[in-house]
Amino acid sequence: MRRRTLLLSTATLFWSTSRAADATVEARAAAERWLALVDMGDFPGSWQQAGSMFKAAMDTERWTRSVSAVRGPLGALRQRNNPSAEVQQTLPGLPDGQYVVLTFDTVFANKASAVETVTLVKEPDGAWRVIGYFIR
Template identity: 50%
Template sequence: MKLFATLLLLSATTFAHAQDAQNQQAIDEAKQAATEWLALVDAGQYKASWEQAAEPLRKAIAVAQWEQAGRAVRMPVGALQERTLASSTYTTTLPGAPQGQYVVLQYTTRFADRANAVETVTPMREADGKWRVSGYFLK
């Protein structure tokens, strides 16, 4: 009985470590996708950022509206000065979003005209296995 309990505990621990490793790999891949996507937004290339975004984002907003919204949100804060990752969370559910694989990334960001901002970027793994940004919020 002790042997069975020990094997069960060992199996659960091994599974948890494997799951953590998979989640960390997903987070790393999502961070890379977010970094590349944010570079487009930082450069004012809103059309390109829309083209590189996940399908749900592209279906939710037309490219012209995305460009207009990008300028309206980013121009008042000025140029990027510094961005630091504050948190990253892997999840399979988000409110109002379909079931899937998501990573919610929060950055503390300093812009030229706004010293204390929080950016939330949410990449998702799409059907082709690639991570693409499905949401962006600036506070």
């Protein structure tokens, strides 16, 4: 009986780890597509591709002004490396759900060392969409 419990626990751990890895891969791909729009200066396009919580927080004009003010002085993207990912079920101020928080080490033309944080949520249609973007 103990062996069966151990096997079941191991299988459950493997399945949940595998699901988290799948979520991370899918969320990272979605984040990279979204970041490509931001990198090209297609801020209205990035707003359009963002999640419903993002769109509810600000309209496209406000987003365009905000991201232009932050990204403009940084210059062109040079590198984006070493993404780390955290799978979360809860985040402060947000309803419970499926979230992935990605952190990238980034180099811009006018800022040699930056950290970009991209937060995504799995929306009801099953797609991962960006709901938060921060640079420090």
